[in-house]
Amino acid sequence: MKKFINLPENCENEMIQGLVKAFPGYVKKLDCGNVIVRSEKKRNKVALISGGGSGHEPAHAGYVGTGMLDCAVPGAVFTSPTPDQIYEGIKAIATPEGVLMIIKNYTGDIMNFEMAQEMAEMDDIKVAGVVVDDDVAVQNSTWTTGRRGVAGTIFVHKIAGAMAETGASLEEVERVAKETIANVRTMGVALTPCTVPAAGTPGFSIGEDELEMGIGIHGEPGVNRQKMKPVNEIIDELLDHILADLDFAGSEVAVMLNSSGGTPLMELYIAYDHLADVLAENNVKVYRSYVGEYMTSLEMQGLSVTLLRLNDERKALLNAAADTIAFKEFGGRS
């Protein structure tokens, strides 16, 4: 394991400390633990909380700020945050309008967010939750019943966050989040594994001439192991799965081409070149593209494709201003 770290057991704490030191204008950490909230609490709106294991940076602390989240709770690497941690986050951001939890579909995450919700409700905090399960690769997985929640979660942060910023009710923010989830699909692929610092060895092994199609963001197995092939064929296969799962033809979409952490931008742009062509051939109209690191898996060399079907409401909310560490949108574009 060759990483820019100190002691493996300190990675999560040092990372959170570094994040907060680098961006004090955006975020602060609660004294009680690794709970990241906006540097200034926003009132008079529904508050949004998300979280999950660390190792997916900039998810989710990078999305705390204007127009997106109010709180992110990072667990240990690839490990759910604890109910206490989530509960402290909910308490810190709660407003009379209520709190919406955006949960990726992993069994541990759901259990712990739901326990935190129960604790908060005993304090008379109004809480609702939505579960993102955008990964079309597999039904059920190492840590999931049903589909996994992956990069499409960022679109849920953006759209629900923008809705909350308008002063909409908890019911309305929950509705738009659920509609976003119903219209977003993702699938990923990896060429290399990644190494959890505390483990010290790669999560799986893969040949120099192999790829894992449909990989999960923790390195969970995908649909199959294949021989390496040109990226155009990889993109074809990802889109085959995604387009077969939901009818995107004739729709406007937001596209996210996400790096798993170790994939350089050059390769993402090369992949995008063909991705754009295949979408056009399938009569899918790209409204806006996002290319970069949004939901990573440590240093994994991999990528994922996310398509979000848009309507006028989701388009307007996607365009609304956002100012966070990792996602900035000026707002007001056509």
Add this chain to the structure above:
Amino acid sequence: MKKFINLPENCENEMIQGLVKAFPGYVKKLDCGNVIVRSEKKRNKVALISGGGSGHEPAHAGYVGTGMLDCAVPGAVFTSPTPDQIYEGIKAIATPEGVLMIIKNYTGDIMNFEMAQEMAEMDDIKVAGVVVDDDVAVQNSTWTTGRRGVAGTIFVHKIAGAMAETGASLEEVERVAKETIANVRTMGVALTPCTVPAAGTPGFSIGEDELEMGIGIHGEPGVNRQKMKPVNEIIDELLDHILADLDFAGSEVAVMLNSSGGTPLMELYIAYDHLADVLAENNVKVYRSYVGEYMTSLEMQGLSVTLLRLNDERKALLNAAADTIAFKEFGGRS
């Protein structure tokens, strides 16, 4: 070589095509070759052009847009753009106010930008150029006489770009660019090499327990090869060199902690945690931080630290609005 590519010889063209397809609102490509300009030409201001070999994405095409560059000319991977390519770029963006070339200090880049300048001047285009040489690691290098130009170049884009946007004269934009160069220092380190697609094998070899201190952005040798050590000690050593080179004590600075492409955000934040402490111990006041991929070396696992000494003028220009693919600044912050 395991990369998300098609044919190695098509990487540069497919990357540029993908970039332009992904972000048509920001950039377009000239028909004559790989010359990237703003999607709408900005008039009544000095125009800025930069460029260099590909493989450093998002540099420089990711910085084309409001408040930064008007044109980027990417060469083949780690290869200078041609004089013709640069000349076409200059012609495309030229305004009566003139054109400023921002050149990283590599012998080939300087030669080709200067030839392009001569060609443009024969067309009566007013052209000036500045050379960025921020890397404190070594004097002279594989492709450089003097110091190498690296991540500090992004601050020159930002500050000179903001100055140009105010309508300042070419002389004024050149002055502020030169003052930025005089006040910016960088040094990098790498744990792994990177592979130029057309070469197919890594640029150098390094042991599993070794790091290269002071590496260049093309994998050029640094100050020495060392045994791996904790990131805190690595940061200490980088700052020792930078702080010995220019007196930052008592100054406000902008800090850039840059990934070489393969380094995950988690490791950058861990590094930042200690970086912030060491700067504070040395009475260097951090005004603004930038943590992420700004000037990469393909998939290299490495990082660099850049410090820019600020004055009121540079602070205001750093804060001015910018809207590019890879660098967004809302403007108007304190």
